[in-house]
Amino acid sequence: MAIVDRDIYDAVIIGAGVSGLVCGCYLAKAGMKVLIAEQHFKPGGYCTSFKRKGFTFDAAAHSFGSFREGGNMNRVFRELDLDKRLKIKRYDPSDVIITPDYKISFWNDLNRTIKELQGAFPHETEIRDFFDFMSSPKPAEIAALRNKTFKDLLDKYFTDDRVKTILSIALLINGGLPPSLLTAFTGSQIFSEFLLDGGYYPDGGMQALPDALADRFKELGGTLLLSCRVKKIKIKDESVAGVVLEMGDFIRSKYVISNCDARQTFLKLLGRRVISEDLLQKLDTMVPSLSMFVLYLGISKDMASLPQPGCTAWFLSHYAIEDMYLSSKKRNAGNLQEFLLRVSPDGESVLAMVLAPFRNTKYWINNKHKLLEAFIKKIEEHTTPDLSKYIVYKDAATPSTLYRYTLNYKGACYGWESIRSQFADPDFIKPPICQNLYLTGHWTTRGLGVAGVTYIGYNTASLIIKKEKLCYN
Numbered sequence: 001m002a003i004v005d006r007d008i009y010d011a012v013i014i015g016a017g018v019s020g021l022v023c024g025c026y027l028a029k030a031g032m033k034v035l036i037a038e039q040h041f042k043p044g045g046y047c048t049s050f051k052r053k054g055f056t057f058d059a060a061a062h063s064f065g066s067f068r069e070g071g072n073m074n075r076v077f078r079e080l081d082l083d084k085r086l087k088i089k090r091y092d093p094s095d096v097i098i099t100p101d102y103k104i105s106f107w108n109d110l111n112r113t114i115k116e117l118q119g120a121f122p123h124e125t126e127i128r129d130f131f132d133f134m135s136s137p138k139p140a141e142i143a144a145l146r147n148k149t150f151k152d153l154l155d156k157y158f159t160d161d162r163v164k165t166i167l168s169i170a171l172l173i174n175g176g177l178p179p180s181l182l183t184a185f186t187g188s189q190i191f192s193e194f195l196l197d198g199g200y201y202p203d204g205g206m207q208a209l210p211d212a213l214a215d216r217f218k219e220l221g222g223t224l225l226l227s228c229r230v231k232k233i234k235i236k237d238e239s240v241a242g243v244v245l246e247m248g249d250f251i252r253s254k255y256v257i258s259n260c261d262a263r264q265t266f267l268k269l270l271g272r273r274v275i276s277e278d279l280l281q282k283l284d285t286m287v288p289s290l291s292m293f294v295l296y297l298g299i300s301k302d303m304a305s306l307p308q309p310g311c312t313a314w315f316l317s318h319y320a321i322e323d324m325y326l327s328s329k330k331r332n333a334g335n336l337q338e339f340l341l342r343v344s345p346d347g348e349s350v351l352a353m354v355l356a357p358f359r360n361t362k363y364w365i366n367n368k369h370k371l372l373e374a375f376i377k378k379i380e381e382h383t384t385p386d387l388s389k390y391i392v393y394k395d396a397a398t399p400s401t402l403y404r405y406t407l408n409y410k411g412a413c414y415g416w417e418s419i420r421s422q423f424a425d426p427d428f429i430k431p432p433i434c435q436n437l438y439l440t441g442h443w444t445t446r447g448l449g450v451a452g453v454t455y456i457g458y459n460t461a462s463l464i465i466k467k468e469k470l471c472y473n
Helices: 018-029 072-079 110-120 127-135 139-147 150-157 161-166 169-175 184-196 208-219 262-274 277-285 321-328 361-382 399-406 449-467
Strands: 009-014 034-037 049-052 055-058 088-090 095-098 103-106 200-202 223-225 230-236 239-245 250-258 291-299 312-316 338-343 349-356 391-397 437-439
Touching: 009 018, 009 230, 009 239, 018 034, 018 208, 018 449, 034 250, 055 291, 055 349, 072 449, 095 169, 103 110, 110 127, 110 161, 127 150, 127 184, 139 184, 150 161, 150 184, 169 184, 169 312, 169 321, 169 338, 169 349, 184 449, 200 208, 208 223, 230 250, 230 262, 250 262, 250 449, 262 277, 291 361, 291 399, 321 349, 338 361, 349 361, 361 391, 361 399, 391 399, 437 449
Parallel strands: 009 034, 009 250, 034 223, 095 312, 250 437
Antiparallel strands: 049 055, 088 200, 095 103, 230 239, 239 250, 291 349, 291 391, 312 338, 338 349
């Protein structure tokens, strides 16, 4: 643990997820005195990696997008000098969607992707128009998406439910909702950043990204405390006064930015007595996103029949995506209808995911092994018949595991559900409770995925820097 300066800090950030780290770097770069307190022993939140039996596994995040010239990740890398510290590779194709009838690849060359879809669905005449919209929507068109679902957007261009499902499966697993519920704005962001400009991966695993951000933060003068839980946010004279750490230390700060679970922020760190009745009622009705069941497999080197290393494969048994979603809310060993699978670049480990409900700890203790074994059989059924012969190590993370790992409410993967009624709610960006309190990360209801929370971290820092009349350049 770093030594805490007992003098006042300009900002304390609760949580060293990617959004908190990005926010901290920009604030420190602007000359502010910043502390980040993280309850885990490593930075990154879901964007971490771990080692077991000689194998390296990414905990949950499997790649990122928006690294093109002008993309959000690219800009942050350049402005924080991360481009000099991390080697990033883009895999081609970045994603392959495998159905009972088709195998559609998303290539780095967009025209190649479009031609592949046109060949599979020659009766769909507006495929290029759809991709043109997704690649460069006009500001007025983006604004119009706020009150629509992604299904509304798909219905505008397509009639065949098969192509709609193929274009939505990545959104279901990366956004936690089917197109009929997912906001068109969020869906279009996921689509463009994960599929049109996705497949980027740091050399050394996803942990390399938060590690580089943490190192840069400290170089810029920031203080990072790991294995250090914040117990309370203190308020004085209707403004934040600082935080109390678990061991009782009070850290004074002009700003407090929470990069942790929103319910924890409001109900535990602030406390019900300072929350308005309206906000308490809102918290009681807000719906968290689904969680995940994540399978980790270590594979012997003599196996050659797995999908292409570095490429994300999406498998689905049918085209009824709404049924897939309903099934995922009742997840058990007998209803694995769709899943994501990614082989590590070195070909030695497999990460596979399905959406799953939180339920309770006892349920997952009793059912983890059943779902793990059923998941392996499902992979064998779809892609690798003899997989079991080559498994050297196997384990899984349940929604209960993800809760313990991050303290996210019900192990939620994407903060609040990205439904229209929960989109861009200002109470979860700059809460009206007191002055100088901000939220950052996916609980702000504004963005998902590594690229999404990276932008939110940048944006949160920008709001504070502008208020302080500072400059981060």
